[in-house]
Amino acid sequence: MGVEGVVLELGQWRTPPDFMMRLYKSTTDENGRSSVPPPFYADSVLAFLDEGPKYDSVSPYAYFFNITPFPQNTVPTQAELHLYREVQIDIELGSSDFKSHSPHRRDTKYCSFIFLKLYFVKTDAEGKESLELIEIKRMFRHFYGWIVFNVNEALNYWFQSNQNNKGLILKVTNCDGTPIRGRDEVNFIQRNNSNAGRFQPSLIVYCRAWPPCTSRYHTVQTKAKEFALNDPWHYNRVYMQDYLQFKPSPTSQFLKRSKRNNVHLKRNRPRHCRRRKMIVDFSKLNMTDWIIAPVVIDAGVCVGTCSFPLGIESNHTNHAVIQSVWSRYLRSMDPFDQISANTQSKRSMTPPPLPCCVPHELYELPMLFFQGDNQVVLNHRPDMIVQSCGCK
DSSP, X not given: OOOOSOOOOTTOOOOXXXXXXXXHHHHBOTTSOBOSOOGGGOSEEEEEEOXXXXXXXXXXXXXXXXXXXXXXXXXXXXXXXXXXEOOOGGGSTTOHHHHHTOTTSOOXXXXXXXXXXXXXXXXXXXXXXXXXXEEEEEEETTOOEEEEEEOHHHHHHHHHOSSOOOOEEEEEEOTTSOBOOOHHHHOBOOTTSTTOGGGSOEEEEEEEESSOOOOSOOOOOOOOHHHHHSOHHXXXXXXXXXXXXXXXXXXXXXXXXXXXXXXXXHHHOOOBSEEEOOEEETTTTTOTTTEEEOSEEEOOEEESBOOSSOXXXXXXXXXXXXXXXXXXXXXXSOHHHHHHHHHHHTSOOOOOOOOOEEEEEEEEEEEEEESSSSEEEEEEEEEEEEEEEEEO
């Protein structure tokens, strides 16, 4: 499937970030096909997981995301830091702490907001490290849920600078600027928390292919109505006089018309080249330790014969038409004439095989999977699902 560098660790359960699961479900339909483009029309979305602090900081919230295994021939268009804050225990109205900090009380020191300041570690030419402010957010003191920061500046620095990536630092302060260092007060989930799971911190990067190619998000043109209403097999049978080959047996006249029609359909229904279902279950192949979604797909398979003559609905190539006609011609020759032709032409006149039933149109499949232990990828794997079949 073209997925490289996947680390398989059988028996170890890994949980993808909540955002990636929601993004996959919101951009695909019930059949697993793309329903809407991803944000920023990204060709792929990467989620880097926190690997622990690499910088000595007084802040309890230091993050490091290893972006070294970045896909080739891609450029980032947007980068976001996703953090989740748990609900505070004192958010309940009956909590004594909430009452003591209630804004209705005459407590001038109380503030309903806290400030989140996100930095990245910057190193100058002399090797001196400093913190570069990226973004400031004001948040209700009792807010809980996802908080998203724009970290384009940090990502650009990591790519362009020769200095090592030292990660991100989050500082939390009150309205008066006094720092809040207690984890219990801020309550952001860390990856090493026992309840982290899908709420773990993640660096989300949206990427586009480079050099850019034609957008795959285009409407599929439908066939003209005259082709949809006209059965090409009608005139094909007339030209080849195949309609004269079927003659009902004498006993069929004693059958009822409905039964006679059913027997005709069952015995003479041509099994032409067409798409049929092929359900693939990745869990049966022991691949769900790294494939997150989808688990079951209908990949499709092309089966059937490419009978002569090839109709429009067979999605044939011009070469398949020539091959079919020439094969039919040689097979219809008298054996004596064929031997004579072989003698005169001094080359074999063995009939070539009929065209094969193969995929005609294939479409991409959105897949969410682990690329190692600390990276989750959502992208579109090309040519994964058979959409239509043809004679080639």
